[in-house]
Amino acid sequence: MGANEITINSLSELQLIQLAKKSSDIELLHRLSQSSYPTVRRCVARSQRASKKTIDTLACDSALNVSFIANSNPNCTIKKSKNSEHPCVICCVDEEEYISRCGSCENLKFFKATI
Known part of the structure; x- marks a missing residue:
């Protein structure tokens, strides 16, 4: 294991999110795309500096909100169906704000009430 690893x-989840949002290092973004935190992977999925290979991998991520964002990235060459109405998948809240905003999400409360 290298010093960078x-x-x-x-780093904390928030620090990893901030690193993913700011980085232009293709290799670092690739390593961050393998994070156990979906919020970090989602930040990488948004990055237009991430490689096509990284974005294509994230387009098949098991977390729907990660794959949804990766499919919207112009670097994505694997296009999967992006049909989703679940508010957590299509949410546009910045990942740095998830922790403080998700618990009081009105969209999620409304969605749960309608199913």
């Missing part, structure tokens, strides 16, 4: 492993 140790550094990444010691």
